[in-house]
Amino acid sequence: MTQQTHITYQKHTHKPMTTAHLAQTMSLLEMNNEELVEKIEGELANNPALDLVEDQQCPTCNRKLYRNSPCPFCSFSSSMGFDSPIVFISPRNEFYSTSYSHEEKIPYEELSPEVEDLPSYVLNQIRSDLDPKECSIATHILTRLDSDGLLRTPLLEIAQYHHIPVASVKRILSIIQRSDPLGVGAKDPQEALLVQLETISKTQSVDPLIFQAISKGFFELSHQQYKSLAKRLNTSINHVEKIKKFIGDNLNPYPARTHWGTIRHHTDSHLHRYHKPDVYITCLKNEDEPQLIVEIVWPIKGTLRINPAFHKALSQAPPEKIEQWNSDYQKAHLLIKCLGQRNHTLVKMMQKLVIKQREFILKGNAYSKPITRAKLAEELNVHESTISRSVSGKSVQLPSGQIIPISLFFDRSLHIRTEMKEIIANETKPLSDTKISELLSNRGYNIARRTVAKYRSMEGILPAHLRNRQKVNEIKK
């Protein structure tokens, strides 16, 4: 079986195109949607042979259709059993504003509601709460957002522009900030965090110190000066670690991008990198067994095809252009084909992945199963590197709303780490790493003491002697 994996690579014997084909497929597979959009937009702009057609809508469910194929959602749900997840390419492109002429900024008055970019997405949510006048102000504000979803323009300026008091602008702004990408329109990351936190605190209890940490200790927080932050808040380092963890897990300083997990990027590594997920997993709740639906986001608005006009013209191309045109045609064709292949691979992979990690997706970290990319590749009869590439740099939104990198599906130790966290959370007195290691092996995980230490630091949990004061404090309460 494993031998089959190589056939993909042996195919390219005669056609010289095939190697280009391969290179193209591989690089496309590696890209996440953000990069993909850029690539496609670039091609569209440069290659006259490439054409973008609007999607049609499925008559039954109103989802946008991918080419003229039958609606994937409807056909899948009728034909497949409950045990197999529904996986399809979804043109759910709400945040990618793709149009031919992306250089031209659309003047804000003319924003059509169909263009699902961030401003109109937000506007649609709040339109009903505002009267027409306020609505146009809201639109104004929304078009001033920077790429992170923050409003860098001073309120006063907007107020003067519309000849209204600043207070009114504030009111509208606060409505905006409370709509979907929570915190959009905040003036800086700090404010965005506060808005998000406030909303969270309405539904669950939140440590009041977190408010303080953000409002008073934002500088320390974003510069990772945890000791001085602890001092400022009059609390232990451990507590600060927890706060930091909470913020990292639940809040997002840049509302226009969504959470993406920790990436040790450059200088201020505590601030995470955010973007929109490439895949959504949602959950249809049937009485007994929840049905998982996987949508692989197709990041552009519409479908690519060979420009029919160009195709016609090709046969009568002027001799001096013919070479150029031909190569354009080839390139366009290649791109489309490769994109199709990318989608296919992604679908196949997610399908398997969702079956394997069903528990994890539905019930959370503790149920994560250690799956390796190699194994998955074997089952799918594709090369390991194919899986590697499709996993790298992409993120998934779980039914819980959490956004995680796909690579987390392949985390070898996630379940153990959550187990460990639980032990620590329930401990009466701080346990040393050695003790924890013992406890874990009682539960069936044989982990060296040294490894426990590693996991701890991964999770931002402090060593036993530092946890001490914290626990004592909690008990006093």
Place this chain on the structure above:
DNA sequence: CTATGGCACGGATT
């Protein structure tokens, strides 16, 4: 002396 973090090695994964 105990509990941890640092460095580095070897095997597994990508």
Place this chain on the structure above:
DNA sequence: AATCCGTGCCATAG
């Protein structure tokens, strides 16, 4: 071939 991960050993802090 490059990278990641679990571990063992050793130095250091308490």
